[in-house]
Amino acid sequence: DIQMTQSPSTLYASVGDRVTITCRASQSINNWLAWYQQKPGKAPKLLIYKASILQSGVPSRFSGSGSETEFTLTISSLQPGDFSTYYCQQYISYPHTFGQGTKLESK
Amino acid sequence: QVQLVQSGAEVKKPGASVKVSCKTSGYIFSTYGLAWVRQAPGQGLEWLGLVSAYNGDTNYAQKFQDRVTMTTDTSTTTAHMELRSLRSDDTAVYYCARTWVDWPFDNWGQGTMVTVSS
Numbered sequence: 435d436i437q438m439t440q441s442p443s444t445l446y447a448s449v450g451d452r453v454t455i456t457c458r459a460s461q462s463i464n465n466w467l468a469w470y471q472q473k474p475g476k477a478p479k480l481l482i483y484k485a486s487i488l489q490s491g492v493p494s495r496f497s498g499s500g501s502e503t504e505f506t507l508t509i510s511s512l513q514p515g516d517f518s519t520y521y522c523q524q525y526i527s528y529p530h531t532f533g534q535g536t537k538l539e540s541k
Numbered sequence: 542q543v544q545l546v547q548s549g550a551e552v553k554k555p556g557a558s559v560k561v562s563c564k565t566s567g568y569i570f571s572t573y574g575l576a577w578v579r580q581a582p583g584q585g586l587e588w589l590g591l592v593s594a595y596n597g598d599t600n601y602a603q604k605f606q607d608r609v610t611m612t613t614d615t616s617t618t619t620a621h622m623e624l625r626s627l628r629s630d631d632t633a634v635y636y637c638a639r640t641w642v643d644w645p646f647d648n649w650g651q652g653t654m655v656t657v658s659s
Contacts, residue, residue: 468645470586477636477649478586489647521586525645529602530576532586 436460436524440533446541451512455536457505457522466526469498469507471518472535478521482507512538543567545637545650552656553627561653563620563637570613571595575620576640577611579633580652587633591640592620627657 437460447453457467465485470478480489482498485505495510509516517540522533548562563575576591590601592611599611610623620637635653638646 466643470646472586477638477652478646479649480645480647483645483647523586523645525640525643528600529588529590530640531588532578535585 435529436463436527436531438522438524438531438533440520440522440536442536443534444537444539446539447512448541449512449514453509453512453538455507455520455522455538457500457507457533459503459505459524462502463524463526465501466524467498467500467505468523468525469496470521470523471516472521473518481520543639543648545639545648547635547637547650547653550654550656552658555628555657555659557627557657558623558625559627559655560621560623561635561637561655563622563650565618565620565639568639570615570618572641573639573644574641575611575613576638576646577609577622578636578638578646580636581630581633584633589622589635593641594618594620624655627655629657631655632657 439458441456467485469482472478486498497508519535519537521535544566546564551559571594574591574593577589579587592599594613608625613620637650639648640646
């Protein structure tokens with residue numbers, strides 16, 4: 435199975451900050467990577483797929499980059515509603531494994 | 542619009558089985574698959590497997606291979622996930638999500654809480 439490792443596990447930031455979350459794959463996944471946002475008690479929401487394509491309706495302050503084994507999710511200017519948990523997921527091979535999550539908390 | 546609506550919460554005893562349903566609407570059912578993901582309390586997301594709504598083909602995580610069955614019913618555009626021989630560590634919220642080959646999970650159900658307790 436492909437292992438996905440996110441860092442950091444918890445990130446403290448303030449409204450207006452630029453934040454970056456990293457996701458590393460244990461082997462090359464080309465660009466078959468998605469990012470999800472999950473708020474407490476809610477289902478995850480797709481933000482970005484194929485490493486850098488913004489899902490329809492997602493604000494442009496979210497962006498993704500990377501390829502092969504290293505990927506990043508960047509929020510250019512943090513908004514109050516962005517304090518959530520973020521997960522990466524590879525979908526090149528089964529099982530479609532997720533990272534362990536990064537919780538974005540208010541400083 | 543695409544909607545996935547899951548069945549309600551379940552409480553089961555250890556050793557029992559549970560069947561969760563996922564009613565879909567707003568798209569052509571047979572052109573996608575349905576994946577199942579679970580989340581134990583306070584934990585991350587765990588992929589259980591997926592089923593094709595086109596031909597019923599499945600792919601299960603090895604960890605659940607012996608205990609899970611995923612099916613679809615094209616007449617009602619509904620997917621089902623049955624998990625057998627339940628243990629306390631199966632207590633989790635179970636989600637269905639629309640997906641397919643080279644496609645992420647773009648729409649999710651609201652989740653179904655399954656509690657396993659004696």
